[in-house]
Amino acid sequence: MELNGAQIVIQSLKDEGVEYIFGYPGGAVLHLYDAIFQQDDVKHILVRHEQGATHAADGYARATGKPGVVLVTSGPGATNAVTGIATAYMDSIPMVIISGQVPSPVIGSDAFQEVDMVGITRPCVKHNFLVKDVTKLAETIKKAFYVATTGRPGPVVVDIPKDITDPRIKVPYKYPKKVSIRSYNPAVSGDKGQIKKAVDLLLTAQKPIIYSGGGVVLGEASKELIEFAHTLGFPVTNTLMGLGAYPATDKQFVGMLGMHGTYEANMAMHESDVIIAIGARFDDRVTGKLDEFCPYAQIIHIDIDPASISKTVKVAIPIVGQVKHVLDQMLEIIRESKKKPSKKVLERWWNQIDQWRAVKCLEYDRESRLIKPQYVIEQLYEVTKGDAYVTSDVGQHQMWAAQYYPFDKPRRWINSGGLGTMGFGLPAAIGVKLAFPDFDVACVTGDASIQMCIQELSTALQYKTPVKIINLNNSYMGMVRQWQEFSYESRYSHSYMDTIPEFVKLAEAYGHVGMRIDKPEDVRPALEEAFALKDRTVFLDILTDRTENVYPMIESGKGHHDMTLRVASGTSTDRELA
Amino acid sequence: MRHIISILIENESGALSRVAGLFSARGYNIESLTVAPTEDPSLSRMTLVTRGSDDIIEQITKQLNKLIDVVKLIDLAESVHIERELMMVKIKTSEHTREEVRSLATIFRGSIIDVTPTTYVVEMTGPSSKLDAFIAAIDGDTIIEVVRSGPTGISRGEKGLHL
Numbered sequence: 001m002e003l004n005g006a007q008i009v010i011q012s013l014k015d016e017g018v019e020y021i022f023g024y025p026g027g028a029v030l031h032l033y034d035a036i037f038q039q040d041d042v043k044h045i046l047v048r049h050e051q052g053a054t055h056a057a058d059g060y061a062r063a064t065g066k067p068g069v070v071l072v073t074s075g076p077g078a079t080n081a082v083t084g085i086a087t088a089y090m091d092s093i094p095m096v097i098i099s100g101q102v103p104s105p106v107i108g109s110d111a112f113q114e115v116d117m118v119g120i121t122r123p124c125v126k127h128n129f130l131v132k133d134v135t136k137l138a139e140t141i142k143k144a145f146y147v148a149t150t151g152r153p154g155p156v157v158v159d160i161p162k163d164i165t166d167p168r169i170k171v172p173y174k175y176p177k178k179v180s181i182r183s184y185n186p187a188v189s190g191d192k193g194q195i196k197k198a199v200d201l202l203l204t205a206q207k208p209i210i211y212s213g214g215g216v217v218l219g220e221a222s223k224e225l226i227e228f229a230h231t232l233g234f235p236v237t238n239t240l241m242g243l244g245a246y247p248a249t250d251k252q253f254v255g256m257l258g259m260h261g262t263y264e265a266n267m268a269m270h271e272s273d274v275i276i277a278i279g280a281r282f283d284d285r286v287t288g289k290l291d292e293f294c295p296y297a298q299i300i301h302i303d304i305d306p307a308s309i310s311k312t313v314k315v316a317i318p319i320v321g322q323v324k325h326v327l328d329q330m331l332e333i334i335r336e337s338k339k340k341p342s343k344k345v346l347e348r349w350w351n352q353i354d355q356w357r358a359v360k361c362l363e364y365d366r367e368s369r370l371i372k373p374q375y376v377i378e379q380l381y382e383v384t385k386g387d388a389y390v391t392s393d394v395g396q397h398q399m400w401a402a403q404y405y406p407f408d409k410p411r412r413w414i415n416s417g418g419l420g421t422m423g424f425g426l427p428a429a430i431g432v433k434l435a436f437p438d439f440d441v442a443c444v445t446g447d448a449s450i451q452m453c454i455q456e457l458s459t460a461l462q463y464k465t466p467v468k469i470i471n472l473n474n475s476y477m478g479m480v481r482q483w484q485e486f487s488y489e490s491r492y493s494h495s496y497m498d499t500i501p502e503f504v505k506l507a508e509a510y511g512h513v514g515m516r517i518d519k520p521e522d523v524r525p526a527l528e529e530a531f532a533l534k535d536r537t538v539f540l541d542i543l544t545d546r547t548e549n550v551y552p553m554i555e556s557g558k559g560h561h562d563m564t565l566r567v568a569s570g571t572s573t574d575r576e577l578a
Numbered sequence: 579m580r581h582i583i584s585i586l587i588e589n590e591s592g593a594l595s596r597v598a599g600l601f602s603a604r605g606y607n608i609e610s611l612t613v614a615p616t617e618d619p620s621l622s623r624m625t626l627v628t629r630g631s632d633d634i635i636e637q638i639t640k641q642l643n644k645l646i647d648v649v650k651l652i653d654l655a656e657s658v659h660i661e662r663e664l665m666m667v668k669i670k671t672s673e674h675t676r677e678e679v680r681s682l683a684t685i686f687r688g689s690i691i692d693v694t695p696t697t698y699v700v701e702m703t704g705p706s707s708k709l710d711a712f713i714a715a716i717d718g719d720t721i722i723e724v725v726r727s728g729p730t731g732i733s734r735g736e737k738g739l740h741l
Binding site: 127183 | 588591592595596599603633636637640641643644646647648649650741
């Protein structure tokens, strides 16, 4: 089969099984868009800003496990995509970004809409390619998907100069079934000796804890993690990225750990003598002050990326491999072992954990006359029966969603953890809804975050992706405000916006349903009404208590055992701000 | 501690900037960096001198290995190895210093590869410390220019860095 470069790109995506491309046209990709026009297999989703394309593809990838695909033009199209690429990179999300480039002969001449995309994205991609030869195009795209989806996943950019997609130049096309790259051989199974050592250590632990992260979600190892935890009877804590990989309603789950983790999770980490970290990377928001991190623990770390091991925290037993595979290997040894974890020892440990649980660190003022954001999330959980896909933006609302919506399944909680990208939630929700049209998709956001990619409301209408936007509106960049309250004697420098759009009208202007809720008793009925409108995008503008803070909290420079708990419920409620 | 990391890398445009970018992005220091194609034209050999604690060097080698273009690498400092650097020094000479410079070059097994009535260019190879010693032995005011390649290295014995 002879195809031109543009057709090769589209045919390659088809052969790769790509359902959707999220993109925005422009000069350097016009040939590609012409090829898209002439086929129906790969559906193109036209966003309103390239950042939206990357987040939508990212949301699609996080929800499905399949790579997200983005198509942008050169120059500003490419740079607008960078935030979304970096977002995917930090959370190891498989994505392939095809960017147009100016024609090869003018590269380097500061041509119109020229930017060195390969150079700009180098630090925030797993790998990138500049295609210099149309006969290498199909193979390069195959390599991009191979690199993006194997090992520790990540975004891969394929930069294609316009002359490569010239419709007049046709070459033989064959999409490779397999590619190999001599310098790239990601690990699969873990070292048997190390695994044996790890199991021995686990079976003699007095105060063990399983600390699992996003790698369990990405590695599809939720089932193995559950079996592993149930077999051993150990407590489990999840990172922000790992939520859902272990069911939050399981009795062995002690909640999220880290800066806004639960008291019981952080105390258990601090007091633990053996920690097994599974697909987690000891992020600074998890560890707090490194010198005080888990002072009594020997640490086992399973990760597919050797560079994640002993990066910030030295571990006793490193195991490089796919978490799913390594957990299976461990389970086999545990089953065959005569040694079992001591029931008595574990009982003592659980008693201790139950005492920490009794602190009820997530309690809040339920009697308030103002709408408490935590209450909104709890109601969202009930109305969606805990079975929605929930995306979020970044800030207080993100933490509340993580704390008060107990996720029982992996891939249901979709947020920008590593990069912390405001504006992520709405486009991500659109990507999720395209993948799972029959499921409830909620975007939990705030009045500041939602404005960063608000233009995608238009995309939501065009492609009929009825998501529900839960806007926890407190007129502040709440998390910034909270830090200013804690660390800057409440000097609220530029964390308050004097003018905020009327979101109801805004939603209506974009062709959606808008609702404004300002009384606690109206929250539940509004949510029910919104989710009953199956085919409409609904924007719920919920005016919440402006002074509410996220608790518990490890303030910067402190250790896990040094958490700030809510002093007494309601103390912040009546303080006047702004 | 000083480490010499020897890397086999795909001979492709941009490969060098991936390595250089990694070092600047992660705050590692590069003392020197040399790169040239090998007998296999698809591969380049890079020799990188860096300093850091064992933890940092471990991270550096892991992060380098993560780059898709990096095929293989070794830390030469981990085993016995030979290290060589090429230096060319342009030295101002006068009638009564010419002889002294020439004998100094001979002592250091250097050779004079360019001569004008007022200058010499001395070429010298050796471990970096030897080149440092030569520079120290010369009157600093007479040095017009020093060009150093940065060290390259190879391990002793049968073991080698190849595919």
